[in-house]
Amino acid sequence: DAGVIQSPRHEVTEMGQEVTLRCKPISGHNSLFWYRQTMMRGLELLIYFNNNVPIDDSGMPEDRFSAKMPNASFSTLKIQPSEPRDSAVYFCASTMPDRDSNEQFFGPGTRLTVL
């Protein structure tokens, strides 16, 4: 398996622009997580899905952030409009929750820079 795939790997955009981050989880994993990592705030859970249904979006910082999972193999995280404080590394992770020992598999991350 190719692991969790994220695109783009790097994104540089200007303040006010819309940004869409993409994630393909590992085939067969039915839980998907979006995280944000910054030096100041560490690793933050933004939202997670189970069987394509959002379970908890309480970590989403504000209404400018939205996430969807239209099917089991694809999820997006959208920021509209983007702001410089959104600059961070965004990770997607997936897991199978049926076994307690199943770890989360992380994608390589998307490094977002908002100018």
Added chain:
Amino acid sequence: AQKITQTQPGMFVQEKEAVTLDCTYDTSDPSYGLFWYKQPSSGEMIFLIYQGSYDQQNATEGRYSLNFQKARKSANLVISASQLGDSAMYFCAMRDNTNAGKSTFGDGTTLTVKP
């Protein structure tokens, strides 16, 4: 609510020596899983080791072992025979076994291995 505490922002160890990275947790759940991840400077998150709350023995994976003390709610990571490639950020995480595989992460410990 679950909470993970890593009290060591940074640690230094001499090459070939052993090092212990501390992790304490708090939960009211009887069943949970504890994980350690490594994040090298390249940014990817790498799963290292898992310990289940009902496991009687401490987990081991090669040079990694987990010193699990349930009564003290601690799950320290021990790295034996440190190598230069062990220099990285290390995260302790606890999985909620009733919540779609959601995990709570600590703030991380930066380990530097000196030659």
